[in-house]
Amino acid sequence: MSDKEEEFKQVKKVKEALNKVSPSFCLAKWIQVTVHLQNGFTHSCHHPTPHKIPLTELSQDPSALHNTVAKKIARQQMKKGERPAECGYCWNVEDAHPDNLSDRVFKSSEKWANPYFEKIKNADPLEPVNPSYLEVSFGNECNFRCGYCSPYVSSAIMAEHVKHGPYSMVGGYGIDQLKESGHYPYGKDEFNPYVEAFWKWWPDLNKDLKVFRITGGEPLLNPNTFQFLEHLKKHPMPDLDLAINSNLGIPEKTLQRFIDDIKFITENKLVKSFQLYTSVDTYGKNAEFIRFGLNYDQYMKNVRHFLREVKDAELIFMCTYNVFSVIHFSKYLEEVTELKLQYLNDKGWTRVHLDTPYLKDPVYLSCYILNEQFWPYIEKDLAYLKQNALTPQGVQLYYDHEIGKFERILNWLKGLSESQHRDGNRILFARFIAEFCKRKEINFEDYCPDYLDFLNYCKSLDSQNT
Numbered sequence: 001m002s003d004k005e006e007e008f009k010q011v012k013k014v015k016e017a018l019n020k021v022s023p024s025f026c027l028a029k030w031i032q033v034t035v036h037l038q039n040g041f042t043h044s045c046h047h048p049t050p051h052k053i054p055l056t057e058l059s060q061d062p063s064a065l066h067n068t069v070a071k072k073i074a075r076q077q078m079k080k081g082e083r084p085a086e087c088g089y090c091w092n093v094e095d096a097h098p099d100n101l102s103d104r105v106f107k108s109s110e111k112w113a114n115p116y117f118e119k120i121k122n123a124d125p126l127e128p129v130n131p132s133y134l135e136v137s138f139g140n141e142c143n144f145r146c147g148y149c150s151p152y153v154s155s156a157i158m159a160e161h162v163k164h165g166p167y168s169m170v171g172g173y174g175i176d177q178l179k180e181s182g183h184y185p186y187g188k189d190e191f192n193p194y195v196e197a198f199w200k201w202w203p204d205l206n207k208d209l210k211v212f213r214i215t216g217g218e219p220l221l222n223p224n225t226f227q228f229l230e231h232l233k234k235h236p237m238p239d240l241d242l243a244i245n246s247n248l249g250i251p252e253k254t255l256q257r258f259i260d261d262i263k264f265i266t267e268n269k270l271v272k273s274f275q276l277y278t279s280v281d282t283y284g285k286n287a288e289f290i291r292f293g294l295n296y297d298q299y300m301k302n303v304r305h306f307l308r309e310v311k312d313a314e315l316i317f318m319c320t321y322n323v324f325s326v327i328h329f330s331k332y333l334e335e336v337t338e339l340k341l342q343y344l345n346d347k348g349w350t351r352v353h354l355d356t357p358y359l360k361d362p363v364y365l366s367c368y369i370l371n372e373q374f375w376p377y378i379e380k381d382l383a384y385l386k387q388n389a390l391t392p393q394g395v396q397l398y399y400d401h402e403i404g405k406f407e408r409i410l411n412w413l414k415g416l417s418e419s420q421h422r423d424g425n426r427i428l429f430a431r432f433i434a435e436f437c438k439r440k441e442i443n444f445e446d447y448c449p450d451y452l453d454f455l456n457y458c459k460s461l462d463s464q465n466t
């Protein structure tokens with residue numbers, strides 16, 4: 001039996017075991033959590049919409065960052081075989097075919113989840129539990145103003161939002177509404193009860209943690225990230241898989257401090273593994289346009305600097321494939337290939353990985369709006385990935401899951417039909433670009449000349465429409 005077949009057999013066994021407890025039982029509801037400390041939202045797992053953590057609950061127990069009453073009720077429902085409505089992502093998959101395996105099964109099979117099966121099965125669902133997988137954002141400090149990001153995730157976008165209000169073509173929340181809905185983030189120098197609760201909870205929380213990922217904002221601009229790294233130097237966690245996201249567009253001194261810390265932590269084996277997740281969506285000026293604030297050449301220098309100095313770490317390019325990723329993606333892939341080949345671990349495996357989820361929201365910046373004239377670019381890049389999967393020396397550069405994820409984008413695009421909805425989003429695209437360039441005080445042609453024809457086509461749809 002191949003490894004893949006064996007893995008599949010194990011996952012099916014987990015499905016049977018889960019269903020014996022109840023057909024809606026899922027370990028992720030107990031032990032996987034993402035907490036947005038900048039405004040006090042939480043969700044388990046990452047699929048359900050985050051909900052607000054009541055400060056009244058937090059004042060009694062800092063673990064309410066994870067164990068809110070709302071989550072305990074969802075766990076109770078799962079134990080009884082009822083389906084929490086917030087988990088619709090999985091119910092849709094399971095209802096499509098009885099043999100389908102949803103994330104309920106995949107996540108419950110993970111090494112951070114499955115060993116806790118019996119403990120969770122026998123636990124009172126209303127009792128608090130510590131997560132083994134925690135993702136946290138300490139704040140929204142960020143120096144980038146990416147086209148698809150939000151004010152409560154980036155302080156730079158928030159400043160723009162304060163000045164200009166929400167984008168007029170799509171509406172959205174103004175400052176007052178952000179405040180009323182509880183989404184408005186705490187400021188950098190403001191007392192934040194959610195961050196305070198995190199550090200109060202930490203001495204108990206860290207005993208059970210297997211995976212810890214720090215996101216943002218830009219985590220390296222938040223002092224809590226460095227506070228955590230300092231803490232780690234004195235209190236090693238040798239069973240922990242640690243990951244940090246970064247745009248790597250930070251000041252040189254901050255980057256060097258980060259590199260020095262991670263070098264010390266990995267060389268002294270203070271954690272089990274370290275992964276740096278870093279975002280860039282395509283090559284050169286197109287990348288600088290959509291991730292506004294990025295300096296592409298400096299970014300690639302910083303990537304090399306990290307890989308050169310920190311030898312026992314992996315780097316994952318998070319490429320949120322969007323409307324501007326397509327035309328020059330081949331040049332970006334050439335750089336990724338070169339890096340993959342240059343930075344190998346002591347087993348001869350590459351330390352550089354590529355992840356290509358495609359942008360879904362906002363739809364008007366997604367590849368959804370492109371038409372078939374763009375397919376040849378993606379087909380060519382897919383062929384490139386396949387051709388370069390294995391070097392003549394036998395080094396695996398692109399794994400099946402990396403190629404498969406990219407191929408999914410092409411298959412998805414080819415399966416779309418033309419509709420009024422797509423044209424509607426093309427019109428929104430044209431209007432968004434006009435407002436985006438005005439806010440950034442830039443000319444579209446200076447960044448994306450190869451997309452000018454497409455933009456004009458979208459503008460013409462808009463003028464036909466009015």
Ligand code: SF4
Nearest residue numbers: 026045087090103104
């Ligand atoms: S049932 Fe699905 S959506 Fe709900 S927590 Fe589990 S994996 Fe996440």
